[in-house]
Amino acid sequence: MPTINEQLGAYSDLFMLLAAMAYAIAFISFAWDLAKSNQTIRELESGLLAEEAKQLATVGAATTTENRYRGPHAPAADDGLLVNESMNYVRKAGKRTAARVGVSVAWIAAAIHVFAVVSRAIAAGRVPWGNMYEFLTTGALVVALVFLVVLLKKDLRFMGTFVIGLVTLMLCAATMGFPTPVAHLVPALQSPWLIIHVSIAVLASSLFTITFALSVLQLFQADRQAKLAAGKPDRLAFLRMVPSAAALENFAYRINAVAFVMWTFTLMAGAVWAEAAWGRYWGWDTKEVWTFVIWVVFAGYLHARATRGWTGTRSAWLSIIGYLCIVFNFTVVNIYFNGLHSYAGV
Amino acid sequence: MALTRNTDQPSSSGPGKGKGRKPGGGDVAVPALGPLGMLRWAWTQLTSMRTALFLLLLLAVATVPGSLFPQRSVNPTEVTAYLDNKPVLGQWLDAFQLFDVFSSVWFSAIYLLLFISLIGCVFPRAKKHLQALRTPPPRTPARLSRLPENGTLEVSELPADLPDSQILSRSAALLKKRGYRVEQRPDGQVPSVGAERGYIREVGNLIFHFSLIGVLAAVAIGGVFGYTGQRIVVEGESFVNTLVSYDSFTPGTGFKEGSLSPFSVTLDKFDVTYDRESTTHFGQPIDFHARVTTSEPGSEPEKQDLRVNHPLRIGGTAVYLVGNGYAPEITVRDGHGDVSYSGPVVAVPQDDVFTSLLVLKVPDAQPDQLGFVGLFLPTAGVNSSGVGISLDPSPVLPQLQLNSYYGDLGLDAGDPQNVFVLDTDKLTELNSRNLDSGGLVVNAGQTVKLPQDKGSITFDGIKRYAALDIHHDPGKLPVAIFAALALLGLAVSLFTPRRRAWIKVHPAGQGARDGDDHGGRIIEYGVLARGEDPRVRQEARELRTLLEGEFTGTSRTEV
Numbered sequence: 001m002p003t004i005n006e007q008l009g010a011y012s013d014l015f016m017l018l019a020a021m022a023y024a025i026a027f028i029s030f031a032w033d034l035a036k037s038n039q040t041i042r043e044l045e046s047g048l049l050a051e052e053a054k055q056l057a058t059v060g061a062a063t064t065t066e067n068r069y070r071g072p073h074a075p076a077a078d079d080g081l082l083v084n085e086s087m088n089y090v091r092k093a094g095k096r097t098a099a100r101v102g103v104s105v106a107w108i109a110a111a112i113h114v115f116a117v118v119s120r121a122i123a124a125g126r127v128p129w130g131n132m133y134e135f136l137t138t139g140a141l142v143v144a145l146v147f148l149v150v151l152l153k154k155d156l157r158f159m160g161t162f163v164i165g166l167v168t169l170m171l172c173a174a175t176m177g178f179p180t181p182v183a184h185l186v187p188a189l190q191s192p193w194l195i196i197h198v199s200i201a202v203l204a205s206s207l208f209t210i211t212f213a214l215s216v217l218q219l220f221q222a223d224r225q226a227k228l229a230a231g232k233p234d235r236l237a238f239l240r241m242v243p244s245a246a247a248l249e250n251f252a253y254r255i256n257a258v259a260f261v262m263w264t265f266t267l268m269a270g271a272v273w274a275e276a277a278w279g280r281y282w283g284w285d286t287k288e289v290w291t292f293v294i295w296v297v298f299a300g301y302l303h304a305r306a307t308r309g310w311t312g313t314r315s316a317w318l319s320i321i322g323y324l325c326i327v328f329n330f331t332v333v334n335i336y337f338n339g340l341h342s343y344a345g346v
Numbered sequence: 347m348a349l350t351r352n353t354d355q356p357s358s359s360g361p362g363k364g365k366g367r368k369p370g371g372g373d374v375a376v377p378a379l380g381p382l383g384m385l386r387w388a389w390t391q392l393t394s395m396r397t398a399l400f401l402l403l404l405l406a407v408a409t410v411p412g413s414l415f416p417q418r419s420v421n422p423t424e425v426t427a428y429l430d431n432k433p434v435l436g437q438w439l440d441a442f443q444l445f446d447v448f449s450s451v452w453f454s455a456i457y458l459l460l461f462i463s464l465i466g467c468v469f470p471r472a473k474k475h476l477q478a479l480r481t482p483p484p485r486t487p488a489r490l491s492r493l494p495e496n497g498t499l500e501v502s503e504l505p506a507d508l509p510d511s512q513i514l515s516r517s518a519a520l521l522k523k524r525g526y527r528v529e530q531r532p533d534g535q536v537p538s539v540g541a542e543r544g545y546i547r548e549v550g551n552l553i554f555h556f557s558l559i560g561v562l563a564a565v566a567i568g569g570v571f572g573y574t575g576q577r578i579v580v581e582g583e584s585f586v587n588t589l590v591s592y593d594s595f596t597p598g599t600g601f602k603e604g605s606l607s608p609f610s611v612t613l614d615k616f617d618v619t620y621d622r623e624s625t626t627h628f629g630q631p632i633d634f635h636a637r638v639t640t641s642e643p644g645s646e647p648e649k650q651d652l653r654v655n656h657p658l659r660i661g662g663t664a665v666y667l668v669g670n671g672y673a674p675e676i677t678v679r680d681g682h683g684d685v686s687y688s689g690p691v692v693a694v695p696q697d698d699v700f701t702s703l704l705v706l707k708v709p710d711a712q713p714d715q716l717g718f719v720g721l722f723l724p725t726a727g728v729n730s731s732g733v734g735i736s737l738d739p740s741p742v743l744p745q746l747q748l749n750s751y752y753g754d755l756g757l758d759a760g761d762p763q764n765v766f767v768l769d770t771d772k773l774t775e776l777n778s779r780n781l782d783s784g785g786l787v788v789n790a791g792q793t794v795k796l797p798q799d800k801g802s803i804t805f806d807g808i809k810r811y812a813a814l815d816i817h818h819d820p821g822k823l824p825v826a827i828f829a830a831l832a833l834l835g836l837a838v839s840l841f842t843p844r845r846r847a848w849i850k851v852h853p854a855g856q857g858a859r860d861g862d863d864h865g866g867r868i869i870e871y872g873v874l875a876r877g878e879d880p881r882v883r884q885e886a887r888e889l890r891t892l893l894e895g896e897f898t899g900t901s902r903t904e905v
Contacts, residue, residue, distance in 0.1 A: 004624055181626035187634050187654040254880055257840045264836055268829050277655050279574070279666040279817040281825065282565075284420055284448050289413040296406040300399055302840075305878075307395045318403075337413060 002125035009123040009182035013175070015116035016137055020171035022109030023144070027168050029102030030160030034238050036098055085247040087154040099157045103148070106164055110144045113171075117141050124182045129198045130189055132334060136174035140167045143206040150210070158241045162213045193273035197266060204262035205326055207255050212323035214252040215316040221245040222313055249312060253305060256319060260298045267291055286337040290329035297322040392459070393466030401460040408456050412447035415439060419448060461562060468555045475548045482529040483540035486848045490872035495886035500854060501867040501897050510537045510851050513867065513897070517849045520892050526847060539849040544876070550838025553831055560828035568821020570600040580673045580690045580811040584612040587663065587816065607661045607818075612639045614649075616670060616810040620739060629699065629739055636667055636812045652812070662818055669813030671695045672702055674722050674746060675806040680711035681799055687711075690809045693722040694766055700724050701736040704746070705768050707755050711801060715755045718803065719768045720748030720785070741808050746788040750777040752800050776800055844876040845885060849893075869893060 084090050117138055121128040129138045147163045150156055185194070222245035224236050242248070270291065271281040282288060301318040304310035379387055391397055416424035425445045429436040443450035490496045501513075511532045518528040518539045526541035575592040577585050585591055587609050619633040634654055641647040642660065652658050658665040673690035680686040686708050693702035706718040725738035726745035734747045751773035757763065776797050777786045783797045793804040854866030871889060875882040 006625075181624075183624055183627040183630065184621055184632050187631060190633075191655040193655075250878075250880070253878060257878075261833070261837050261840060264833055268833060271829070272826070273655075275822065276657060277666075278668065279657065279664060279815045280819070281822065284412055284417060286413040289409055293406045293409050296402055296409070300402040300406065303395060303399045303402060307399050309396075310399065333413070 004125070004182050004184065005123040006182065007123075008119050012116050012120040012123060012182070013179075015112050015119065016171060016175055019109050019113035019116055020168060020175065022105060022112055023164055023168040023171065026102045026106040026109055027161065027164045029098050029105060030157070030164055033096055033098035033102060033157070034161055034241070085243055087156060087243055087247065087251060089155045096157065099160065102160050102164070103151060103157065106144065106148060106160070110141070110148055113137075113141050113144065120182060124184070126185060127195050127199070129202065130183075130185045130194070131180050132178040133174050133180040135198075135202070135330070136170050136178065139202045139205060140170035140174070142202050143167055143170070143209050146203075146206045147210065156210075158217070159210070159213045162216075163210065166209065188277060191273060191276065193269060193276070197269040197273055200262050200269065201266040204259045204266055205330070207259035207262070208323050208326055211252040211255045211259065211319055214248050214255070215319040215323075217242050218245045218248040218252065218316045219313060219320075221248060222316075245312070249316065252316070252319060256298065256301060260295075260302060263291075263295055263298065267295055286333055287329065290325060290333050294322055294325045294329060297325055389466060392463050393470075395467075398460065398463045398467065401456060401463060405456050405460060408447070408453050411444050415444045415447070417447060418445050457562075461559060464555055465559065468552055468559075471548070472552050472556075475545070475552065478548075479545055483527060483542040484846060486531060486534060486536075486538040486540050486850065487872070490848055490850060490870050493872035493874050495874070495882055496870070496872035497886065497890055498871075499869040499890070499893055499897070501869055502854065510867070513537075513851050513869065514539055514849075516896055517851075517869070517893065520889075520896055521847060521849070524889075524892075526845075537851045541847045541849075542845070543847075544842050544844030547839055547842040547844045547877075550835040550840075550842060553835030554839055555835075557828045557832035557835060561825055561832065564821040564824035564828055566821070568598075568819040568825065570598045571605070572817070572819040572821065573597040573601050573606075574818075575816045576668075577814050577816065578692055578811050579611070579613045579814060580692065581613050581616055581809040584610050585814065585816075586610040592816070605818075607642075607663050609640060609642045609660045609663070611652075611658065611665060611814070612641075613637075613812055614639055616812050618670070618739070618810070631739070634667060634670055636670075662820065664817050666815040666817065667812055668815045671811055671813070672700060672722055672724060672741070672744075673809045673811045674704065674744070675809060676706060676746075677804040677806055678706070678708050678711065678716060678718075678801060679804075680708070680716065680801040681714065682712050683801075684712070686716070686801070688806075690811070692811055697736075698739065699736040700739045703766070704748070705766050707757065707765070707768065709755050709757045711752075714752040714800060715757075716796075716801060717751040717753075717755055717768050717770070717773055718748045718786075719751075719770075720746065722746055724808075726789075744790045744805075744808055746786065746803075746805050748777065748786040748788070748803070749775065749779075750786055750796055750800075750803070752776055752798075843879040843881065843885075845879065845882060846874045846876065847889065848872050869897065 117128050120134070120137075124130070128134050143163065144167045147156070147159070217239070220236060221239050221242055224234065224239050225245055228234060243251075270288070274283065274285075274288075275281040297318060301315055301322060304315040304318055416428055418425050428445075429440070439445060443452070447453055487493070511530075514530045514532055514537055518530050518541070521528050521539065521541040524543065526543040527545070528539055528541040531538045531540060573596065575595040577591060577593050579585050587606050589595060589603055589606065613636055615637045617633070617635040617637070618631060619635070621627050621630045621632050624630070636652040637649070638652050638658070639647050639649050640658060640660060650658055652665065652667050654667055657667070671693055672695075673692045675690045676687065677685060678687040687706065687710065691704055691706050693704040695702045702722040702724075704718070704720055704722045708716040708718075721734060723734055723736040723743075723745045724740060725736055725742040726747075727735055727737040729735045734745070751768070751770055753773040756769055756772060763769065775781060777783050779785045786794055786796075786803065788794050788803060788805040790805050790807065793802050795802045848871065850870040852868040852870060854868050871886070871893065873882055873886045873889060
C-alpha cells in the first residue's frame, strides 16, 4: 500500500478552498447576469412596444394589444433572441457579458478544482471518493464539469446561478462540515467496485442535479405561461431567458433517461459489490432502501411521460421528488442513519 | 364508454357508478356489467398505465418506513432494543409490521399487484409487437409535406430509361442499410417506398419488463432453497459445514439438511494491519486477512486467503469474513483446585480500539459454579474517570478487567442461554469495583486467586477469531443474468429511436426547370419520429445526403 503524501494532501486542501472562492465569483457573475438581463429585456421590450404603439397610432387602431408581446410565442418578443427552443446559442445571447465572465471564471475554478481532486487522489494513492469529504468534492467537480461541457454545445447559462451556486455550496459543506485528512481506505472499501459503483453513482447524481434545475424552471415557466395566456402581468420576467416549459421538459427527459440507466447500473453494481462484501446482493440496508426508492421514483417519472394527464407539471414534480430523495440519501442517510454504508468517514 | 387496455380514463367509469349521474354529463344509461364484465373491468383497470404508475409511486412510499424503523431482517437486536425502550409505540408499530416492512402483508400486496399489472401489460404488448414485426411498414401518407421532417430532390440528369422501379429499389436499399424495414410500392398512385426502423426499441422494453419478472422469481427461488448461517472461528479451530457447527442458522422454507455441501474451513492465522504512519488516522485498520485451509471430500486440503471483499467460494456456497476480534485464552481452577475451564473465550469488540466485552461461564466448577463478566483490553489504559479503556487495537498491554460471581448459572435446566450475557439473578458477587475485594485485573501470563477460596483465573494468552457468514443462494446467478438483461433492455428501449420514413417518386412535369422531359423526376422524402427522438432532424438530413449521393446529378431545391 503506497504511503500517504500528507504534503500534497495539504496542497489539495488549499486548492479546494481556492476553487470554492473562484466558484463563488462565478456564481455572483451568473446572478448578476440574471439581474442585468432582466433589465436589458425590459429596455428592449419597452423600445419595441413604443415602436409598435407608434405604428398602431398611425394606423389609428384603438385596440390595445399590450399582452400580445408578453406571450411566449409573441412574434416580436425577444424570447427568440435570447434563447431558443433547442437551447442552441443564438446571436443576441453573445451580448451577455456577465454570463460570459461567469462561464470563464467557472472554467478557471474547475481547473483549480481538478488539480485539488487529482492531487488528493495522488496523495492517497487511490480514487478520491472514500469518505464524505471526498464524495462532496469529487461530486461537485463532476457537476461543474458536466455543466461546463454541456455549455459548450447548449446555452444553459440560465442555469448557471443554480448549478455553480450548488457547486459552491457543496465545496463549502465539504471543507467546513466534513474536513477529513487524507487516509487509506478501510478494508470494506478496498474493492475495484468502489471505482465503478461510486463513479457512476456520482455521475448519475450530477445529471439528476441538472434535470432538477430544469424541472424547477419548467414549473415556473409553465406557471408563467399559463398566467400570460390568461392575460395576467409577467411577474417573472427573467424567465424570458429560459426556454418554454415544453422545451425544458423534453431536455430534462433526455438527460433523465441517461441518468436513469446509470442509476440502474449503480444499483446493480452495488448489488454485485454487496454480494462480495456482505454475502448478499440485496439486504435492505438503509442506503439500499433509498437507492431503491430513487430508482422507483424515476421509473415512475419515465412511466408518467407515457401516461396521459401526467406529462408536464406532474412529471416535473416526480423528477424534483426523485432529486430530493437523492439529496436525502446523500445527506441525512449518510450522516444520521445507521447502516452498512456508515463507514463513509462521517 | 369504451374501456380499452391502457385506458387513461378516470375511474368514474367504474361499474359502481353505472346507474349514477356522471360528472359533467347528463343521465346516461350504462349497461350493467355482469360478474365476468366486472372482472374484465377490474383487470383492465389493474393493467392500465395509470394504475402501474400509481402502484410504482405507492411502492416508493411503502419502502421508506423500512429505513425509518429498525428491521428484523437487517438488525434484530435493534428491534428488540426499540421494543424495550418504547414498548407501547413499539407494539403498535409491530402490529402494522413496521419492523418487517419488506415481508409485510401490505408491502407484498403492493409489489405483487404491481407485478400482476406488469404481466397483464407486457404479455399483450409482446403479442402485439410480434404482429407488428410481421406487418409491413405503414402505408405512404398522401402528403409527405405534412410530416415534420420532409424535403424534395429534383432528379434531372438521370438516364431517360431509368424506370421508377429502379429508383424505388435503390432508395429502398439505402433505407435498408440504415436499419429500416422497407416495402416498395410501385403500384400506388405515386410509386413509393415505406420504411420503419427501431422495432428493437419495443423488444428492449419487453426484455426489460420480462427480466424484472425473472429477477423477482429468481429472488423467490433463492429465498426458498438458500440458507445463511454464522459461525465464529478462533485461530486453530475448524468449521465443518453441518447444522450443529453453526452459531446461528437461517434456512429457506425449502431447505433440506442434505443440501449442505460438505466442506470444512480451518482458521490457521488471522492477521490485521493497522495504519501506523498517518498522524490523523493512526490505528485505522487497513487489512483483515484470514489465512485458512479448506478441504472438500475427495480433494487435497488447500491453503487459501479469506479477506473482506474476497469471499471463499466452495461449490455453490460462499464464506465471508464479516468481523473479527480477540479471544483471550483463560484457565479457571475451581475451589478444589481442579481445572474447570481452559481455552479461548470470544470477546465482543465494542469500539474501534477493540475494548471487548467478555463473558465466561464455568458450569463445571466445584463446589460452586463460577461466572465472569467484564472487559478485555488489548492495550490497557485508564480514562479520566478511572474506568479501564483500551488505547490501541493492537495487543500491546493486554489485560482482563472482570467481575466474578459464584452460585447457580441457570444452565442445568437445559434452557438455551445467550453465551454473551451472564444472568446474575442467582449468583453472588465475588469481585467487583463496589466490593472490598475489588475488580479482577489480570495481565497476560498472570494468575489471580478468587476471594473465599473459590478458585483462580489465569490469563494464558491471546488468540484472534474471525466471524464468518456462510451463504448459499441458488437464485444468485439467475438474478444476475436477469438483472443484466434488464439493464440491456432498458438501454435499448430508451436510446433506440423508432422512426418511419417514406420516399415517393414524382414525374418532373411542368415544374422541371429546363423543360426537357428526359426522365426528370422529383424524389420526395419524409421522416416521422415515433416517440422521443431528438435526432430525427439529423436523420432527415443524412437521408437527404444519401439520396443526393445515390442519384448523382441531382440539384438541391429545398431543405
